[in-house]
Amino acid sequence: MNPNTPEQSQLGKVSAYIDQYDSSLLFPLLRDTKRREIGIGGSIPFLGADLWTAFELSWLNPRGKPQVALAHITIPCESTHIVESKSFKLYLNSFNHTRFESADAVRERLKTDVSAAIWHGGAVMAGAGVKLLQPEAFDREVVRELHGxxxxxxxxxxxxxxxxxxxxxxxxxxxxxxxxxxxxxxxxxxxxxxxxxxxxxxxxxxxxxxxxxxxxxxxxxxxxxxxxxxxxxxxxxxxxxxxxxxxxxxxxxxxxxxxxxxxxxxxxxxxxxxxxxxxxxxx
Missing domain, CATH: 3.30.1130.10 (GTP cyclohydrolase I, C-terminal domain/NADPH-dependent 7-cyano-7-deazaguanine reductase, N-terminal domain)
Structure with missing residues (x-):
């Protein structure tokens, strides 16, 4: 399989709005390509993660009523791939008119799909972490500057x-x-x-x-x-x-x-x- 390249993604292109769940919208990009440019080959010399926040997450409950939440997503830096951000937005849009049994079902679907994407078909060595914050918890979200x-x-x-x-x-x-x-x-x-x-x-x-x-x-x-x-x-x-x-x-x-x-x-x-x-x- 040829690796995906950024130019093949939906970045900078007109994209269809798909509001029915479709995990194939996620577009993985190999980390190793850019890492080789900065002298990283083989094992990576650091630990860490990419911390994502999705502010526009919505789906339908079993009765067709819209639900909203924020999502915190943690992607381990040892994964072989990142997910191109516009593709992630398009993927989240595909939840908009899809019915899920519960917020837990949405969280598990996000975790499964993102984990598969960041290893791009390989064995999932470290899965993505997903936490959903529902509206009753919104007022506990704080704003804080980086210290130092x-x-x-x-x-x-x-x-x-x-x-x-x-x-x-x-x-x-x-x-x-x-x-x-x-x-x-x-x-x-x-x-x-x-x-x-x-x-x-x-x-x-x-x-x-x-x-x-x-x-x-x-x-x-x-x-x-x-x-x-x-x-x-x-x-x-x-x-x-x-x-x-x-x-x-x-x-x-x-x-x-x-x-x-x-x-x-x-x-x-x-x-x-x-x-x-x-x-x-x-x-």
Whole structure:
């Protein structure tokens, strides 16, 4: 079977609105293609997941009455594939006029279909996690910013708008530190359509102290870069690990939603609890 490519997806194309359940709408993309570009071959050098939020999920109950919910979906980074986001939106639309016995039945269907897609026909080694929040729980959803020292305060000159890892440096011969830095100035573009993707990024590390001005200029350098969210975060992780030599590293980005979906990749050098899937004000 030939691998799917982003150009074969529905991105940037006129798409039919299908409101009857159809799992074939999910379009998997191989992770390995972009990972090879950043020096990842074989086993991946990090742990993590992609945390999705679906804000536009609806179906019919057995009596034909519409139901709504939010869905939190966790996709393990060790899966062989990601799901192209427009295809995921089209897939969710196919629930709109389909009857399900219960919210649990919807959750199980989502879990089964997404798990199959992210392994693209292979054995499911780690399934997707799915949690549905129904309307009675909506008022418990909070808005919270990423914590850490915001480096956006720095008055730096920026003139690089494609990823420039050479901007990164650290005090390799001084005492190590442990700190968490964050920025709201992450912007990249869709790999296929070139449309802007806006995000905030959090970097927690232990090791040689990272030069904050260089890190901020590096984050800004993604501004005209075309790559999917998951790929950008893995590129940031690998560049920091290579250039700054931390002993521990965590990179977490929260991107604003598009088409009722947000995607929030998280990568870590060491085992830890995934961050809570809590949206920021811009999301």
């Amino acid at each position: 020292l915001c480096i956006d305060r720095l008055d730096v000159e920026c003139d690089r708008y494609q990823p420039a890892p050479e901007l990164l440096s650290a005090a390799l011969h001084e005492q190590p530190v442990s700190e968490t830095l964050m920025s709201h100035l992450l912007k990249s573009n869709c790999l296929v359509t070139g449309q802007p993707d806006w995000g905030s990024v959090q970097i927690a590390y232990s090791g040689p102290q990272i030069d904050q001005a260089g890190l901020l200029r590096y984050i800004v350098s993604f501004r005209n870069h075309n790559e999917f969210h998951e790929q950008c975060v893995e590129r940031i992780y690998m560049d920091i690990m290579s250039r700054c030599k931390p002993t521990k590293l965590m990179v977490y980005a929260r991107y604003t939603r598009r088409g009722g979906l947000d995607i929030n990749p998280w990568r870590s050098s060491h085992p830890q609890q995934p961050p809570a899937n809590v949206r920021t004000a811009r999301q």
